[in-house]
Amino acid sequence: MSVLWQRVRGWRGSMPGGSVGIRLAVMAMIDAVGTGAFLAVSVPFITRSVRLSEGSLGLGLTLSAAIALGTAIPIGILADRIGPKKVLVGVSLWRCACFVVYPFVQNLWQFLTVVCLLGLVDKAAAPMEQALVGQATATDDRVRVVAILRSLRNVGFTVGALLGGIGLLIDSRAGYSAILLVNAASFAVLATLASRLPVLSAPAKSLRRRFSVSVLRDGSFLSFTGINAVLTMHMTLLSIGIPLWIVGHTAVSSALISPLVAVNTVLAVALQVRASRDTDTITGAARALVRAGICLAVCCLLLVAAPKLPVVLAVGVLLLAMVALTGGELFQSAGGWGGSYLLAVPGEEGVYLSVFWLGVAVQQIAAPVLVSVVVTSGTTGWAVLAALFAACGLAAPLIGRWAQAQADNRTPVDPSLAEAT
Secondary structure, eight states: OHHHHHHHHHHHHSOTTHHHHHHHHHHHHHHHHHHHHHHHHHHHIIIIISOOOHHHHHHHHHHHHHHHHHHHHHHHHHHHHHOHHHHHHHHHHHHHHHHHHGGGOOSHHHHHHHHHHHHTTTTTHHHHHHHHHHHHSOTTTHHHHHHHHHHHHHHHHHHHHHHHHHHHHHOSHHHHHHHHHHHHHHHHHHHHHHHTOOOSOOOOOOTTSOOOOGGGGOHHHHHHHHHHHHHTTHHHIIIIIHHHHHHHHOSSOGGGHHHHHHHHHHHHHHHHHHHTTTOSSHHHHHHHHHHHHHHHHHHHHHHHHGGGSOHHHHHHHHHHHHHHHHHHHHHHHHHHHHHHHHHSOTTOHHHHHHHHHHHHHHHHHHHHHHHHHHHHHTHHHHHHHHHHHHHHHHHHHHHHHHHHHHHHHHSOOOHHHHTTO
16 A cells, blocks of 8 residues: 555656646546445445345346446537536536435335436546546646546545445445445535636537537547457456456466455556556557557466466466456556547547447446356357457557548648657
8 A cells, every 4th residue: 555655646746737637636536435435335235225136236237327328429419519527517416416315215216216317427427537638638648647547546446445345344224325425425526626627628619509420420430449448348357257267267266366456456556657658649559559459368368378277377377367467458548548539539529538438338238248258168268359359459550540541631630640650
């Protein structure tokens, strides 16, 4: 923990974006702490206090996710008209209100109502935050700022989980409700801070203009979004794939899972900013995705080797696999952020970033099923997944050149992008 604190102190003295960057960092930490606390108690609250079945819980989360997929693009379009800051403030206040009501849920229909209302804005927060960083910081700083925010979020989630642990120890409706209200308060604070954040640029369009969904015809951006979504499967590998593989296919104790996750967390916090270097051009962003694909492919191949080795060697191989997975995570995040900023049409960043994050959301729904099939298939499944990761990474430069050609035809050449051709 001391290492993480030293890292945070170091960022404080060299935060890109100056005071605005620091405000964004505070917002990220508050958001992550509240969310981490909620995630720790959400399932026990519903199953123990509200006394709903796991099936009812799954139904609610599925409906919420489906609604979120349907509202992401319209909210992105709105952000291009009134600005991501106003939308983020509105989204935060909406979530605050929902979590104020959440502790009073008594039955299935009330639960479904609350989670569906949350679903209306669930996939809007991430793209709005990224778009706001793009408006509030200089072009040269934005990817590094997002990288720092992601690292701080990892710290915040950990702190939030520890806070949520207090509610788990109390193990009563009152304890769970207190944590839910803490999460509500975090969104209220987030809305207040966001409303006071100065921006360098503002949307030029008004609400009277025709809504545009030209992003859905932008083949290069959709292709970039698609390969990035595949590469974000590292999240599912970390939470589902590797634990299932260790428990069901190796002689290694399941107790190793927690230390491996800790290794991932520490490396992600310590190295995310370094991994984001040089991703402020299309070439640099594409290069990061190539590295992400290769790292994730190596992770899959290492996992294949683990069951065939003695326990001690298997532990070492699994550790290397986790390091490779973390490398894929770091490079994918950096390349995805840089590319999504650079490939978005100026003036339509809200809807473009919403579509970009929508790709991640679709992956989060589909990946658990795919990864479960991979684990069940064994060596063949892991080999196919490794090939998929490598192919997506290696496709990034080609898609980048395609997107660059489209951008050159659409707008005057930006000197920072000209370097990438």
